Amino acid sequence: MTTRPIRIAPSILSADFARLGEEIASIDAAGADYIHVDVMDGHFVPNISFGPLVMASVRKRTAKPFDVHLMIAPVDPYVAAFAKAGADIITVHAEAGPHLHRTLQAIRAEGKKAGVAINPATPVSALENVIGDIDLLLIMSVNPGFGGQSFIPQSLAKIRQAAALIGNRPIDLEVDGGITSDNARDVAAAGANVFVAGSSVYRGNDAATYGPRISAIRNAASSRLA
């Protein structure tokens, strides 16, 4: 079982984009630990969100770390742009290119934390040779591209495998897709410590609900120790 601190990372993919800066300030005030920023290119995934210009513009609305999930291929040409736009953690997909080790080095050369994500069909063993080169390992618990999908139950076994691969290394184990206060305890018990939550925080886009929802996920995840 992990002793890494529980962190809640609301995904702004489900924010009201017409009020994006305000929506980010609201989750900051509501207790978010990270701001999860989903970048989609309409090529690696079948949806398009936004790029570094939008990210740089809203960066000034919070001092919380920007946890940037790049669902783009190729990714190497854009690492510097997202670093400059204010990313703190840059996570790339293992499936997005043939030179993952080079990409991770490029992220660290920008002075940023390097993360790797794997899709539901990709085995954890694909990361055995880069585990010493990352700061965050992201298990996708839905197929990337859209918010509001259901958590894939098989992800729990992958989280346990990822936790074993990480061992005592200071690497965040993040889970993204379909996280709710109903499944956060099981996800935490499997070994995850960073919980991405888009629709379960932003649903309805009423800022008054964000604090209680973030707390509910945090309390459920923390109850793994109970």
Ligand SMILES: O=C(CO)[C@H](O)[C@H](O)COP(=O)(O)O
């Ligand atoms: O990377 C993502 C989708 O590709 C999102 O971060 C994820 O889907 C969050 O949304 P939800 O919590 O609604 O599943």
Ligand SMILES: [Fe+2]
């Ligand atoms: Fe994401």
